[in-house]
Amino acid sequence: xxxxxxxxxxxxxxxxxxxxxxxxxxxxxxxxxxxxxxxxxxxxxxxxxxxxxxxxxxxxxxxxxxxxxxxxxxxxxxxxxxxxxxxxxxxxxxxxxxxxxxxxxxxxxxxxxxxxxxxxxxxxxxxxxxxxxxxxxxxxxxxxxxxxxxxxxxxxxxxxxxxxxxxxxxxxxx
Amino acid sequence: xxxxxxxxxxxxxxxxxxxxxxxxxxxxxxxxxxxxxxxxxxxxxxxxxxxxxxxxxxxxxxxxxxxxxxxxxxxxxxxxxxxxxxxxxxxxxxxxxxxxxxxxxxxxxxxxxxxxxxxxxxxxxxxxxxxxxxxxxxxxxxxxxxxxxxxxxxxxxxxxxxxxxxxxxxxxxxxxxxxxxxxxxxxxxxxxxxxxxxxxxxxxxxxxxxxxxxxxxxxxxxxxxxxxxxxxxxxxxxxxxxxxxxxxxxxxxxxxxxxxxxxxxxxxxxxxxxxxxxxxxxxxxxxxxxxxxxxxxxxxxxxxxxxxxxxxxxxxxxxxxxxxxxxxxxxxxxxxxxxxxxxxxxxxxxxxxxxxxxxxxxxxxxxxxxxxxxxxxxxxxxxxxxxxxxxxxxxxxxxxxxxxxxxxxxxxxxxxxxxxxxxxxxxxxxxxxxxxxxxxxxxx
Numbered sequence: 165x166x167x168x169x170x171x172x173x174x175x176x177x178x179x180x181x182x183x184x185x186x187x188x189x190x191x192x193x194x195x196x197x198x199x200x201x202x203x204x205x206x207x208x209x210x211x212x213x214x215x216x217x218x219x220x221x222x223x224x225x226x227x228x229x230x231x232x233x234x235x236x237x238x239x240x241x242x243x244x245x246x247x248x249x250x251x252x253x254x255x256x257x258x259x260x261x262x263x264x265x266x267x268x269x270x271x272x273x274x275x276x277x278x279x280x281x282x283x284x285x286x287x288x289x290x291x292x293x294x295x296x297x298x299x300x301x302x303x304x305x306x307x308x309x310x311x312x313x314x315x316x317x318x319x320x321x322x323x324x325x326x327x328x329x330x331x332x333x334x335x336x337x338x
Numbered sequence: 339x340x341x342x343x344x345x346x347x348x349x350x351x352x353x354x355x356x357x358x359x360x361x362x363x364x365x366x367x368x369x370x371x372x373x374x375x376x377x378x379x380x381x382x383x384x385x386x387x388x389x390x391x392x393x394x395x396x397x398x399x400x401x402x403x404x405x406x407x408x409x410x411x412x413x414x415x416x417x418x419x420x421x422x423x424x425x426x427x428x429x430x431x432x433x434x435x436x437x438x439x440x441x442x443x444x445x446x447x448x449x450x451x452x453x454x455x456x457x458x459x460x461x462x463x464x465x466x467x468x469x470x471x472x473x474x475x476x477x478x479x480x481x482x483x484x485x486x487x488x489x490x491x492x493x494x495x496x497x498x499x500x501x502x503x504x505x506x507x508x509x510x511x512x513x514x515x516x517x518x519x520x521x522x523x524x525x526x527x528x529x530x531x532x533x534x535x536x537x538x539x540x541x542x543x544x545x546x547x548x549x550x551x552x553x554x555x556x557x558x559x560x561x562x563x564x565x566x567x568x569x570x571x572x573x574x575x576x577x578x579x580x581x582x583x584x585x586x587x588x589x590x591x592x593x594x595x596x597x598x599x600x601x602x603x604x605x606x607x608x609x610x611x612x613x614x615x616x617x618x619x620x621x622x623x624x625x626x627x628x629x630x631x632x633x634x635x636x637x638x639x640x641x642x643x644x645x646x647x648x649x650x651x652x653x654x655x656x657x658x659x660x661x662x663x664x665x666x667x668x669x670x671x672x673x674x675x676x677x678x679x680x681x682x683x684x685x686x687x688x689x690x691x692x693x694x695x696x697x698x699x700x701x702x703x704x705x706x707x708x709x710x711x712x713x714x715x716x717x718x719x720x721x722x723x724x725x726x727x728x729x730x731x732x733x734x735x736x737x738x739x740x741x742x743x744x745x746x747x748x749x750x751x752x753x754x755x756x757x758x759x760x761x762x763x764x765x766x767x768x769x770x771x772x773x774x775x776x777x778x779x780x781x782x
Contacts, residue, residue: 249657257656
């Protein structure tokens with residue numbers, strides 16, 4: 165499937181932030197913004213919803229905690245009971261450090277894997293680059309266009325809001 | 339109101355204390371006095387509740403308490419139970435309020451050294467918090483002179499004298515550190531250092547309000563860095579002196595951190611609570627949910643830090659199970675007929691489980707009502723934490739709550755009077771702080 169984009173190129177992140185607000189206020193839907201570095205407040209400006217990753221993290225943590233407790237209780241309490249320091253076989257205070265570590269382990273690995281998956285950053289995924297300069301010193305605002313889009317108006321809107329150039333680009337997604 | 343600023347946006351704002359607020363603080367003190375009087379009468383005439391009557395009047399009389407309580411009764415000497423409770427309670431509350439006061443300066447110093455911008459709009463609260471250091475020193479000295487034998491076993495006459503009947507070789511071995519002159523010198527030095535640096539940072543900040551320029555900021559960083567080094571040592575040592583030395587046979591290398599963690603999280607809770615009350619009274623116009631969010635993160639994080647230190651201390655002692663160490667938890671878990679058992683678990687619930695669950699989500703940290711509930715819980719929780727550190731060693735099984743809460747209310751009311759007075763003495767917005775703009779536009 166081929167998509168066409170209008171690319172507004174910006175030189176400055178403050179200009180870009182205001183442009184995003186104005187472009188959205190003008191009723192134009194922004195497809196994506198590519199920047200060389202994270203910009204504070206851009207999520208709010210683009211109206212991106214808050215990530216639900218923390219909720220997933222909570223459940224990964226619970227899985228880790230459950231696994232850690234099960235492992236220790238089963239191993240030290242039933243599978244191979246040993247007397248350590250005169251404590252009961254299932255001595256919960258002794259299990260806390262391991263439970264804590266495994267909770268953290270499951271949470272961070274789960275979060276990293278989830279994040280990469282939803283961001284499509286897994287191996288062999290071809291990352292679409294609309295303008296290579298967005299990895300160097302330019303800020304690129306991509307707006308999806310079709311036959312009915314008034315390109316002159318869009319170009320004017322972007323330039324009025326500080327875009328140094330406006331390009332068109334086709335991208336084939338497979 | 340004159341504007342003393344080169345920022346066009348920032349104007350000074352001054353807290354005006356209404357007579358109603360002062361009346362509220364004074365009525366807190368009055369309520370405390372009433373509770374204290376009731377508590378003293380109850381303790382003096384009815385023996386202070388529980389099984390205390392036997393222990394208070396018959397030092398040699400065996401009574402049906404547990405072995406620890408029996409030992410407690412045998413040690414009993416000096417003041418009657420009501421006076422002892424009053425003395426211990428004064429000490430307990432003073433340790434709590436002095437510690438929270440010092441945290442005010444610690445917080446300011448930390449923010450300077452970290453080049454932190456977000457906290458500038460709340461820094462005047464922290465500056466004002468350190469108001470209890472000098473009154474605290476006076477109270478410490480007075481209570482020490484009047485009631486040291488009730489508080490500190492190591493101050494008893496003859497305890498370090500090999501010829502005396504009550505000679506204790508272990509305590510005598512600590513005489514190089516735990517002797518009255520050195521103890522008093524240390525106390526004056528700790529509070530002197532804390533007070534000096536609080537005043538210094540405050541003065542620089544007020545001069546900055548008047549004159550502007552970045553030189554005050556750089557000077558503050560130097561002062562703050564020096565303070566942090568000194569505070570790292572003195573906060574730990576003051577914890578050994580004021581709190582751990584009541585359990586003179588016992589020791590824990592985690593203790594300095596443990597006490598500091600308790601003070602630190604209480605200090606942050608007090609800052610948050612004050613910021614919210616001021617905000618709701620129409621002050622601190624630059625403080626918004628972003629700043630509260632950061633304070634909420636601090637409360638959440640350091641509640642966990644406190645628990646981490648608590649557990650580190652507990653688990654090592656529990657695992658090794660050495661009698662001279664484990665006695666600390668024996669007294670608190672089931673000792674003295676279980677007088678402290680409920681509090682032991684209450685302490686963990688209110689200081690860890692409750693803030694942990696309530697402050698977990700982002701939304702909770704940005705809502706005043708949630709922050710208010712959690713800060714109040716943390717302040718009560720850490721007051722109880724210090725109760726749990728001090729009471730079993732000093733009061734044994736004769737502890738109670740009426741006198742203790744009465745004294746706490748008197749302290750609270752007096753602290754609030756002084757705190758708000760100092761808060762009203764300067765603009766709530768440090769108008770010429772170089773990071774003020776950053777703080778005003780802070781987003782999280």
